Amino acid sequence: MKRLEHRASFGGWQQVWTHASTTLNCPMNLGLYLPPAALAGQACPVLYWLSGLTCTEQNFITKAGAQQFAAQHGLILVAPDTSPRGDGVANDAAYDLGQGAGFYLNATQAPWAPHFRMEDYVVHELPQVVSALLAEQGHQATARRGIFGHSMGGHGALTLALRHPGVYHSVSAFSPIVAPSQVPWGEKAFAAYLGEDRSAWLAHDAVALIANATERLPLLVDQGDADEFLQGQLKPELLQAACQQAGHPLTLRLQPGYDHSYYFIASFMAEHIAHHAAALNA
Amino acid sequence: MKRLEHRASFGGWQQVWTHASTTLNCPMNLGLYLPPAALAGQACPVLYWLSGLTCTEQNFITKAGAQQFAAQHGLILVAPDTSPRGDGVANDAAYDLGQGAGFYLNATQAPWAPHFRMEDYVVHELPQVVSALLAEQGHQATARRGIFGHSMGGHGALTLALRHPGVYHSVSAFSPIVAPSQVPWGEKAFAAYLGEDRSAWLAHDAVALIANATERLPLLVDQGDADEFLQGQLKPELLQAACQQAGHPLTLRLQPGYDHSYYFIASFMAEHIAHHAAALNA
Numbered sequence: 001m002k003r004l005e006h007r008a009s010f011g012g013w014q015q016v017w018t019h020a021s022t023t024l025n026c027p028m029n030l031g032l033y034l035p036p037a038a039l040a041g042q043a044c045p046v047l048y049w050l051s052g053l054t055c056t057e058q059n060f061i062t063k064a065g066a067q068q069f070a071a072q073h074g075l076i077l078v079a080p081d082t083s084p085r086g087d088g089v090a091n092d093a094a095y096d097l098g099q100g101a102g103f104y105l106n107a108t109q110a111p112w113a114p115h116f117r118m119e120d121y122v123v124h125e126l127p128q129v130v131s132a133l134l135a136e137q138g139h140q141a142t143a144r145r146g147i148f149g150h151s152m153g154g155h156g157a158l159t160l161a162l163r164h165p166g167v168y169h170s171v172s173a174f175s176p177i178v179a180p181s182q183v184p185w186g187e188k189a190f191a192a193y194l195g196e197d198r199s200a201w202l203a204h205d206a207v208a209l210i211a212n213a214t215e216r217l218p219l220l221v222d223q224g225d226a227d228e229f230l231q232g233q234l235k236p237e238l239l240q241a242a243c244q245q246a247g248h249p250l251t252l253r254l255q256p257g258y259d260h261s262y263y264f265i266a267s268f269m270a271e272h273i274a275h276h277a278a279a280l281n282a
Numbered sequence: 283m284k285r286l287e288h289r290a291s292f293g294g295w296q297q298v299w300t301h302a303s304t305t306l307n308c309p310m311n312l313g314l315y316l317p318p319a320a321l322a323g324q325a326c327p328v329l330y331w332l333s334g335l336t337c338t339e340q341n342f343i344t345k346a347g348a349q350q351f352a353a354q355h356g357l358i359l360v361a362p363d364t365s366p367r368g369d370g371v372a373n374d375a376a377y378d379l380g381q382g383a384g385f386y387l388n389a390t391q392a393p394w395a396p397h398f399r400m401e402d403y404v405v406h407e408l409p410q411v412v413s414a415l416l417a418e419q420g421h422q423a424t425a426r427r428g429i430f431g432h433s434m435g436g437h438g439a440l441t442l443a444l445r446h447p448g449v450y451h452s453v454s455a456f457s458p459i460v461a462p463s464q465v466p467w468g469e470k471a472f473a474a475y476l477g478e479d480r481s482a483w484l485a486h487d488a489v490a491l492i493a494n495a496t497e498r499l500p501l502l503v504d505q506g507d508a509d510e511f512l513q514g515q516l517k518p519e520l521l522q523a524a525c526q527q528a529g530h531p532l533t534l535r536l537q538p539g540y541d542h543s544y545y546f547i548a549s550f551m552a553e554h555i556a557h558h559a560a561a562l563n564a
Contacts (some may be wrong), residue, residue, distance in 0.1 A: 008508065009377045065347045065548070226290065257290035259495035266347070267292045 001133060004029065011036040014061055023121040026113060030126070031061040032133060037074035043140045044218055045280035046130060047170075047273070048122065049079040050149030050156040053185070054100045057081050063262035069270050073091040073277035076141060080122060082152070084115040094099040096185055097192055103180070104156030105204045107193035116193060122156070123164055146170035146276040151229070155180055157237075158206035158219065165215035166231055170279035171274045172220035174265050175227055178239035179207040185233050207261055210242040218249040220275045222268045224258025283415060286311065291355040293318040296343055301411055305403040306366040307396060312408070313343040314415060319356035326421045327451075327562035328412060329360040329555070330421060332402065332431030332438035335467070336382045341364050345457025345544035349554050355559035357421060360412055362404060364434070365399040378467055379474055386438030386463070387486045389475035404438070405446055427451035428558040432509070433548055437462055440488035440501065448496035452561035454502035454554045457509055457546050460521035462488040467515050492524040500531040502557045504550045 006015035008196045019027040028183045031049075038044045047070070049060050060066065060079040070077045083089075083102030090111040092098035098112075107116035127145070134140055147168045147232045149157040153174020161171040180186020190201045200225035230236075236252055243250035258264040287298035292315045320326045329352070331342050342348065342361040350361045365371075365384030372393040374380035380394075389398035405560035409427070416493040417424055420522045431439040438460020443453040462468020463483045472483045484490035505518045512518075520533055540546040 005547040007508065007541055007543055008549070014545055062345050062544070065350070067545075068347065099411070109316055155338070175319075192439040224290065255290075259289055261289055263289040263291040263349075266350070267290070 001129070001136070002086065009033065009067045011173070012039060012067065012071050014028065016057060016061070016066060018199060021086060021121060021125060023117050023125045026084045026086045026089055028121070029057045029081050030129070031057040031077070031079035032130065033061070033067050033070055033073050033077035034139060037073045038076055038139045042074060043142045044074050044076045044128070045144040045146065046076045046078055046127070046141045046274050047146040047148065047280065049077060050104060050122065050147065050153030051079065051082050052149070052151030053082070053152050054095050055082050055153075056100075059204070059262065064269055065266040066269050068205070069273035072174065073175055073281065075272055075273065075277060075280065076130075078126065079263065080126055083118060083187075089115045095164050097189055101152065101189060101270045103152060103189045103193060103204075104160060105193060109193060109195050110195050115278070119157070119160065123160055125168060142280075144169045144280045148172040148272055148276065149176070150174040150179055152185070154221070155186075155206060158202065159204050159209060160211050162206060162209040163203070165213070168217070171217055171278040172275055173274070174268070175229070175260055176206070176221060179205055179235055181205045181208065183233045183235060187193055207238045207242045208209060210246050210248050211237070213246065213248050216248055219251065220272065221245070221252045222272070223252065223254055224260065225254045225256050226258060227260045229260055259261060283411070283418070287557055291315065291349045292419060295351065295354050296338060296349060298343070298413060303366070303403060303407060304406045305399050308337055308366045308368045308371055310403070310432060311339045311363050311367070313339040313341070313359070314412065315343070315352055315359035316321045316350050316419070316421060316527070317353045317356050317358065320358055320363065320421045321454075324356060325497045326356050326358045327423045327426040327428065327538065328358045328407070328409070329428040329519050329558050329562065331359060332386060332429065332435030333361065333363070333364050334405065334431070334433030334435050335360075335434075337364050337378050338382075341544065345548065346551055347548040349556060351555035355555055355563065356411075357562065358416070360408065360557060362408055365400060368559045371397045379471055383434065383471060385434060385471045385475060386442060387475060389484075391475060391477050394475050400438070401442065405442055405449065411413045422456035424562075426451045428562050430454040430456075430554055430558065432456040433542065434459055436503070437488060441486050441491060442490040443486070443499055444488060444495050447495070448558075450499065452558040453499055454557055456550070456554070457505050457511070457516055457542055458488070458503060459463070461517055463487040463490065464520065465517060467563045489520045492521070492528050492530050495528065495530060498530055501525070501533070502554065503532065503534045505534065505536055505556070506542065506546045507538050509542045510539060511542055
């Protein structure tokens, strides 16, 4: 584990680390924000951020404005990269498949299966890496974890929380892909990573998972109504219908005028962090 | 004038415009943030941000987190590019001279003089462009203006406020180059833009200007004590000494642990915007 960046931010430290991932078989970068409470010796909950297509660990830490609110609420923030990367890792020329487009699942198909295991990485390996990074610096986390993300990362946050009941104590999403089985981004990625059998896709589709969820963790979802991907890729109305049918608690807010960018994310970051803090600091 | 971006942000609009600058003889981009108060028909003060070496209009609008506080206080934010640009504009391979390094002055020397007139651009042309952009969209500014910036842009904010008494009603800076005549960045740029006669440099050197200032506009300056350029290029102690000698009001804060990055700027943005709002909304 090697520290690439270490910058004071809102009384804490915004760091970037790289480590050799045994799950993904490649080096991986991650952003780690240590709030002032952690520096003062307090054990803090960890809130994981999953970014969208084309992003690295940098987008969230430079543009979301989350450190301010994580500092206020005493939350540790972890922002991994969006896929395995490197010369030895399979890739595709398109922005929505391969490196930068891991979709937070374990691929079963060639040539993706050897490296594209982002679900195992985020759920199992990353928390261990974070614990080690905290311990190395004399800090510690509580047992409570939250997860949130944007677009493909919103899909990741919703599906990982739904697939791993008890692991995450809070979840939220900005403009998530809620039904990847039913939209072009998801159909393309799932066919490549999981194969043509669509029944296997439903295990990674938030709308499909809601029906059989064993835990009713409340969902907070913000969606801009001027988002260029709203109609074609995001379709929050499908999540609303699934939650209504299943009795799953959902706060879905259509934000007038907002697009798909980090300007949208930053505008509602305070409320998302407060949502997580209420559950994680409880 | 052409709009390149238009994104909802904290209840207002973050826009990017391009226009043909008659002062600089090239197209120029600028960021324009319209707070909710402006959208509601209220005339708002304009706060100008000047960025540092290598920056464009994008750095501030994507990374400084200023929109949140401009929205709270009802300030319009304007962030121009840091120099003229384009194939027909003189340049240098170094990051600290030529395009991206305009130093907010009017060059008198070849090959820079035809385009490098950032002082005239910021003080005279830009406010007219902003007024036109506001009028075109049905909004309006008050007569009060503030100015702030970072590093080379901190130098710009301090010197333009000191050189144009009465034009700016508030000023602040993050890690400014306070004495360009005495440090390598300034010596290189001033020799190129203004010539080898060092007496001409003092008219663009904040520390030199403080002695004869006819207006004692209070200065707010934040400086990280882990800034990699602190000793070699920034030297805030020279500003402190000049202000003490002249009786010029200065709040200089050395912020422990902070570096030269936008993480530092974002961490103290709330306080800088509040400083400007107190003067501009008075």
